Amino acid sequence: MGERPPGINFIRQAEVVARLLGVLPSESILHSSEDTRPYECDGLSAYRQMPMVVALPANEDEVRAVLQVCHALKVPVVARGAGTGLSGGALPLGEGVLLSLAKMKRIVSLDPVARLARVQPGVRNLAISEAAASYGLFYAPDPSSQIACTIGGNVAENSGGVHCLKYGLTVHNVVRVRGFTVEGEAIEFGSEALDAPGLDLLALVHGSEGMLAVITEVTVKLLPMPQIARCIMASFDDISAAGEAVAAIIATGIIPAGLEMLDRAAASAVEQYAHSGYDLAAAAILLAESDGTPEEVEEELPRVIEVLKRSGASAIRVSRDEAERLKFWAGRKAAFPAVGRLSPDYYCMDGTIPRKRLAEVLRFIGQMEQKYGLRCPNVFHAGDGNLHPLILFDANDPDQLARTEAFAAEVLEKCVEVGGTITGEHGVGVEKINQMCIQFSPAELEIFRAVKTAFDAAGLLNPGKNIPSLHRCAELGGMHVRGGKLPHPELPRF
Amino acid sequence: MPSAAERFHDIVRQASAQRAPLRVRGGGSKDFYGQAVQGELLDTRSHAGIVAYDPTELVITARCGTPLAEVESALAEKGQMLAFEPPHFTPDPDGRSLATFAGMIAAGLSGPRRAAAGAVRDYLLGVRIMDGRGRELVFGGQVMKNVAGYDVSRVMAGSLGSLALILEASVKTLPRPPAEVTLLLEMPEATAIESLNRWAGMGWCVSASAWMGGELRVRLSGASAAVRTAVQAIGGQRVDDAAARRFWTGIRDHQDGYFKGDAALWRLSVPQTAAPLGLAGGQLIEWGGGLRWLRSGAEAGTIRQAAERTGGHATLFRGGDRSSEVFHPLSPVLAEIHRKLKAVFDPEGIFNPGRMYKAL
Numbered sequence: 001m002g003e004r005p006p007g008i009n010f011i012r013q014a015e016v017v018a019r020l021l022g023v024l025p026s027e028s029i030l031h032s033s034e035d036t037r038p039y040e041c042d043g044l045s046a047y048r049q050m051p052m053v054v055a056l057p058a059n060e061d062e063v064r065a066v067l068q069v070c071h072a073l074k075v076p077v078v079a080r081g082a083g084t085g086l087s088g089g090a091l092p093l094g095e096g097v098l099l100s101l102a103k104m105k106r107i108v109s110l111d112p113v114a115r116l117a118r119v120q121p122g123v124r125n126l127a128i129s130e131a132a133a134s135y136g137l138f139y140a141p142d143p144s145s146q147i148a149c150t151i152g153g154n155v156a157e158n159s160g161g162v163h164c165l166k167y168g169l170t171v172h173n174v175v176r177v178r179g180f181t182v183e184g185e186a187i188e189f190g191s192e193a194l195d196a197p198g199l200d201l202l203a204l205v206h207g208s209e210g211m212l213a214v215i216t217e218v219t220v221k222l223l224p225m226p227q228i229a230r231c232i233m234a235s236f237d238d239i240s241a242a243g244e245a246v247a248a249i250i251a252t253g254i255i256p257a258g259l260e261m262l263d264r265a266a267a268s269a270v271e272q273y274a275h276s277g278y279d280l281a282a283a284a285i286l287l288a289e290s291d292g293t294p295e296e297v298e299e300e301l302p303r304v305i306e307v308l309k310r311s312g313a314s315a316i317r318v319s320r321d322e323a324e325r326l327k328f329w330a331g332r333k334a335a336f337p338a339v340g341r342l343s344p345d346y347y348c349m350d351g352t353i354p355r356k357r358l359a360e361v362l363r364f365i366g367q368m369e370q371k372y373g374l375r376c377p378n379v380f381h382a383g384d385g386n387l388h389p390l391i392l393f394d395a396n397d398p399d400q401l402a403r404t405e406a407f408a409a410e411v412l413e414k415c416v417e418v419g420g421t422i423t424g425e426h427g428v429g430v431e432k433i434n435q436m437c438i439q440f441s442p443a444e445l446e447i448f449r450a451v452k453t454a455f456d457a458a459g460l461l462n463p464g465k466n467i468p469s470l471h472r473c474a475e476l477g478g479m480h481v482r483g484g485k486l487p488h489p490e491l492p493r494f
Numbered sequence: 495m496p497s498a499a500e501r502f503h504d505i506v507r508q509a510s511a512q513r514a515p516l517r518v519r520g521g522g523s524k525d526f527y528g529q530a531v532q533g534e535l536l537d538t539r540s541h542a543g544i545v546a547y548d549p550t551e552l553v554i555t556a557r558c559g560t561p562l563a564e565v566e567s568a569l570a571e572k573g574q575m576l577a578f579e580p581p582h583f584t585p586d587p588d589g590r591s592l593a594t595f596a597g598m599i600a601a602g603l604s605g606p607r608r609a610a611a612g613a614v615r616d617y618l619l620g621v622r623i624m625d626g627r628g629r630e631l632v633f634g635g636q637v638m639k640n641v642a643g644y645d646v647s648r649v650m651a652g653s654l655g656s657l658a659l660i661l662e663a664s665v666k667t668l669p670r671p672p673a674e675v676t677l678l679l680e681m682p683e684a685t686a687i688e689s690l691n692r693w694a695g696m697g698w699c700v701s702a703s704a705w706m707g708g709e710l711r712v713r714l715s716g717a718s719a720a721v722r723t724a725v726q727a728i729g730g731q732r733v734d735d736a737a738a739r740r741f742w743t744g745i746r747d748h749q750d751g752y753f754k755g756d757a758a759l760w761r762l763s764v765p766q767t768a769a770p771l772g773l774a775g776g777q778l779i780e781w782g783g784g785l786r787w788l789r790s791g792a793e794a795g796t797i798r799q800a801a802e803r804t805g806g807h808a809t810l811f812r813g814g815d816r817s818s819e820v821f822h823p824l825s826p827v828l829a830e831i832h833r834k835l836k837a838v839f840d841p842e843g844i845f846n847p848g849r850m851y852k853a854l
Binding site for chain 1: 548550551574602609613615632635639640644645646649651652657668670694695697718719722763764766767781784785804805821822827831834835837838850851
């Protein structure tokens with residue numbers, strides 16, 4: 001046994017390891033710090049915590065057994081896929097078991113006629129599309145981390161992607177989830193038919209951040225691959241005009257396969273990195289993709305171009321071939337790492353707003369840049385109102401970190417105020433738990449906690465994530481704001 | 495005068511205090527569905543009206559008692575639709591639709607476009623509800639992507655009003671397809687199931703299908719180029735547009751001749767590729783093979799087993815012996831979670847008790 005990590009109760013650790021050794025081979029249990037270190041954080045690396053024990057079950061029987069041991073010993077369990085999540089949903093607990101599902105990475109079956117694939121939770125998102133490609137099928141949700149992130153994590157976070165405007169989120173593309181309750185009892189949500197009896201618990205499990213059950217098998221829908229896709233890149237001198245162009249496209253009855261925007265700061269950051277040919281003179285770049293049969297795309301493209309011109313696009317380019325289309329997208333998809341090169345750290349927000357409030361929210365973000373003295377490039381899933389402003393800061397400077405957190409909190413509160421949400425696709429995790437107090441009333445939070453208890457009475461599955469305690473909200477003293485209305489609007493506030 | 499929501503609040507608080515069940519009901523277009531509920535009537539139709547609709551946001555928000563027909567005509571005016579094609583079912587004696595917006599959500603039933611476009615739950619973005627304590631609660635919102643907290647709003651779809659009173663809901667809308675053609679082909683059941691699955695895998699724009707008595711009708715919807723391509727590939731005989739519209743409405747609302755008469759109507763939801771079930775009784779197959787209607791007096795157990803063998807489930811949809819459960823039994827672990835979730839929202843058990851399951 002190597003160096004002992006701080007904050008771990010070693011007597012308890014020895015007890016849990018001994019019990020787990022009864023159900024797992026020793027190489028599937030990690031507890032020395034050099035072995036558990038890689039699990040101390042997920043994609044939100046600002047938060048770190050060494051787990052007491054890491055368990056790596058290889059099959060459903062082992063998952064069940066680990067859960068039974070943990071339930072008997074009252075040890076909390078945090079499930080983890082690839083650890084690419086951006087909100088700390090898989091942040092371990094010092095008194096808990098980190099349940100890695102990485103060993104369960106088999107595609108159990110793929111039925112090209114039924115257009116369904118049954119996969120284990122540790123299968124990577126992109127691996128499903130790769131396996132389906134020879135049948136002319138694909139799995140539609142494509143989060144930016146798709147080469148690494150796993151399907152179990154996608155269900156836990158209800159992941160989106162750049163094509164979800166047309167193809168939907170994870171919840172729209174999964175038909176059945178199998179797993180275990182905290183007690184280790186097998187449970188199944190949904191079915192391979194188009195619906196299942198009773199309440200729609202399949203929907204409830206999506207985005208539940210591993211707090212209701214542990215997922216061991218997922219059946220996903222496969223869609224026919226579009227025969228062709230082409231991307232339009234449009235420049236706008238004014239970011240509001242770009243926002244109006246998005247509304248105008250939808251008003252003509254077109255739902256593009258992708259509709260993405262970058263502001264000038266983001267475009268220039270990615271241009272140096274990805275060389276996508278973005279127009280750096282523009283205030284905003286809009287990418288609109290059309291996919292389907294060649295005839296469909298041919299019918300749709302000129303209609304979109306006409307709307308863009310009418311909406312005041314200063315320049316328009318259409319990808320001539322697949323290579324150029326991928327080049328257009330390369331910049332957008334590299335936005336996070338590219339912006340990451342501009343400063344030691346960046347803080348990514350995930351607020352979603354009604355699209356018509358875009359200009360107002362972007363103006364507000366501009367004011368916050370002034371107020372906090374920090375830069376904030378914007379990338380934006382324009383089609384569905386999901387903003388990813390990226391605050392640039394240096395975490396080694398405590399003052400900058402504090403200003404960043406205050407900046408982010410104000411922006412998320414603004415998103416709620418205009419009728420949106422604090423998180424569109426990254427999840428609450430530990431990161432946005434305080435903002436939950438703003439978006440939801442005490443009664444609504446109480447319902448969330450009771451829903452959790454209905455599945456997990458002992459509160460052992462990923463405790464402390466997603467749903468804040470009433471106590472926490474009271475301590476924050478934040479006010480619940482909805483639709484711009486504070487409680488007691490009759491009272492003056494200064 | 496108190497608002498409708500204030501009146502609901504008083505009714506709910508009083509029912510809760512007395513543990514007196516409420517029968518939550520809109521226009522009653524789906525009174526036949528589920529089990530009969532005893533209790534004081536709470537008519538949702540006094541709380542009606544479209545609250546917000548901006549076509550470019552692809553969202554409509556309306557109060558519970560808003561006539562579904564009113565919502566649909568507001569959307570049609572802007573060239574949009576509810577993509578899941580909700581059924582209106584039983585009309586009033588003059589043939590006018592009775593269905594309400596929240597009734598559509600609570601029933602969770604989708605129409606012919608379901609297999610291609612998704613179900614009610616896929617389009618539900620947010621709800622304002624009143625729980626059993628009379629508290630107004632909001633879950634979800636008006637935006638497409640929202641992962642803050644648990645997705646409580648989608649759970650309301652198909653809950654049959656057994657958790658809470660839906661006061662208001664926001665639903666995603668979509669543009670109407672510019673072109674639509676219905677084709678008629680003659681083929682036996684097994685060939686129809688096989689063909690529908692093959693076509694779905696080809697990406698042809700099949701938006702509805704119905705097979706009965708050796709005749710398969712398929713509706714193609716989308717960009718005119720896409721419809722043209724699919725028409726050529728699928729072949730068959732083109733159905734006159736007006737007749738096609740009447741046909742699909744008849745299937746959607748169960749006004750088609752198939753649904754007439756007193757024989758029990760079973761709804762078997764099965765994987766789309768499930769082989770012919772071989773059950774006695776007249777069959778209508780929708781949803782690319784995924785929905786098999788059956789007019790049959792066969793034993794409930796026989797029918798449920800046939801559905802279960804495929805990985806699906808069976809509902810005694812209309813008529814028949816409704817003295818035992820009409821919905822497919824849940825596994826004990828799921829039944830227990832249902833019971834606990836019911837208590838979360840409705841601790842005194844006042845909302846539509848027994849409408850879904852006797853113990854719920």
